[in-house]
Amino acid sequence: MVEVQERAERELDRIGPVLTDLGRLFTDAGEEIALVGGTVRDALLGRLTSDLDLTTSARPDAVERLVAGWADAVWDIGKEFGTIGCRKGAWTIEITTYRSEAYDADSRKPTVAYGDTLEGDLGRRDFTVNAMALRLPQREFADPFGGIVDLAHQVVRTPGTPEDSFSDDPLRMMRAARFAAQLGFAVAxxxxxxMTAMAERIEIISAERVRDELVKLVCATYPRRGLALLVETGLAARVLPELPALALERDEHHRHKDVYEHTLTVLEQAIDLEDRLPGEGPDFVARFASLMHDVGKPRTRRFQGDGTVTFHHHDVVGAKMTRKRMKALRFSNDTTDAVCRLVELHLRFHGYGDGEWTDAAVRRYVRDAGDQLERLHVLTRADCTTRNRRKAERLRRTYDDLEARIARLAEQEELESIRPDLDGNQIMEILGVGPGRAVGEAYRFLLELRMDHGPMAPEAAEAALREWWAARP
Known part of the structure; x- marks a missing residue:
């Protein structure tokens, strides 16, 4: 415990001037203010970021007036819920009036009532590890619910009864799973x-809020923990039913894998491969595609006469199911399109065999993957969960070979932006036609020609186009 406190002091010393300034600013005005919630938790964990959360006795209008002359910038986007945001140097700060939140039985939005004490404000927070505060400017530690003990023991617990907490805000049930995924903590x-008894209450929460929690969970350090908890408690059946549906009953001869466990393993293996992707940090699209890549299997499972099991076309069916779920969760079209493309293409590599694909087939693989090619590499590699080391090594070598061929072709051709050798204007001029269906058909013919034979000289492409046009019925 002493080590935890010493670590927190080191972290807090980094923001000492900001804390001191804010503390004096508010106390001189006769108001209380305290560092609170996740900021205190992260300071105790030694992972403080540039985002600071504070709570105060001052009402939002007063907060806005107090920070107006001190902060570099001030915004009131969250004012309706008692929050004023501001920026001071490198720090992004949110200051929220003491409050309590509750949901009516059928409401999707919280009703906000302001409170009068710090202790009352802490009591309405989701978990004990988020119900700690540091009074400013004196840095007096407030922990009425034993959050520091739960932090030391790595336990997620609510300040009051979990039933009361989840009645106030049912989204906290998903948040418990998210904290397990982010911190690696056990849930009490x-x-x-x-969570199990009240799972149906999650249905009053808006799709957007559920989506945001799901994204945070999937992008956490230990998403398997959080997802398993959602499945165990029945919450997944209400927010992502495709996931628990993967826990198929195995046939008596155990001739197919546990798809649910396989999926979680693929997710973890995709995370291990994220350093292959551009950018920094978790890649939601790659992770969610890994989670959804086999969701079509339950609908396509067929038992054969010899006892074997097939899942024909589960890639196509899974992509359609994924699109429907992501639309229900209000994901953007771009994110949905990216994930669904990966789900639909995740089996394509298995037609590669031992390298029998022609260059034309490799070009089509690149074209169909489009800007998701690097993620498709990750998903395809992660999808190998066999315990047979020889088979796993063979698959790895084969995919290495495919990537090498893609790289060689890319040096010779601009694979990422494959276009026909003639554009639409040239097609119309050569054929003597105006815009219309014929131009589109000609364009597609030339694109297939480009895929099969690689780049062609304009004269050769024109000759092929004229021959195709003359033979056209």
Whole structure:
């Protein structure tokens, strides 16, 4: 415990001037203010970021006036919920009036009532590890619910009864799973029991809020923990039913894998391969595609006469199911399109065999993957979960070979932007036609020609186009 406190002091010293300034600014005005919630938790964990959360006795209008002359910038986007945001140097700060939130039985939005004490504000927070505060400017630690002990023991627990907490805001049930995924903490048995008993309450929460929690969970350090908890408690059946549906009953001869466990393993293996992707940090599209890549299997499972099991076309069916779910969760079209393309293409590589694909087939693989090619590499590699080392090594070598061929062709041709050798204007001029269906058909003919034979000289492409046009019925 002493080590935790010493680590927190080191972290807090980094923002000492900001804390001191804010503390004096508010206390001189007769108001209380305290560093609170996740900021205090992260300071105790030694992972403080540039985002600071504070709570105060001052009402939003007063907060806005107090920080107006001190902060570099001020915004009131969250004012309706008692929050004023501002920026001071490198720090992004949110200051929220003491409050309590509750949901009516059928409401999707919280009603906000302002509180009068710090202790009351802490009591309405989701978990004990987020119900700690540091009074400013004196840095007096407030922990009425034992959050520092739960932090030391790595347990997610609610300040009051979990039933009361989840009644106030049912989204906290998903947040419990998210914290397990982010921090690697265990969730207290009474919290798990309440999540299970109250799972149906999640249905009053808006799709957007559920989506945002799901994204945070999937992008966490230990997403498998959080996802398993959602499945165990029945929450997944209500927000992502495709996931628990993967827990198929195995046939008596155990001739196919546990698809649910396979999926979670693919997700973890995709995470291990994220350093292959551009950018920094978790890649939601690659992770969610890994999670959804086999969701079509339950609908396509067929038992053969010899006892074997097939899942024909589960890639196409899974892509359609994924699109429907992501639309229901209000994901953007771009994110949905990216994930669905990966789900639909995740089996394509298995037609490669031992390298029998022609260059034309490799070009089509690149064209169909489009800007998701690097993620498709990750998903395809992660999808190998066999315990047969020889088979796994063979698959790895084969995919290495495919990537090498893609790289060689890319040096010779601009694979990422494959276009016919003649554009639409040239097609119309050569054929003497105006815009219309014929131009589109000609364009597609030339694109297939480009795929099969690689780049062609304009004269050769024109000759092929004229021959195709003359033979056209």
């Amino acid at each position: 048995p009474e919290v798990v029991a309440a």
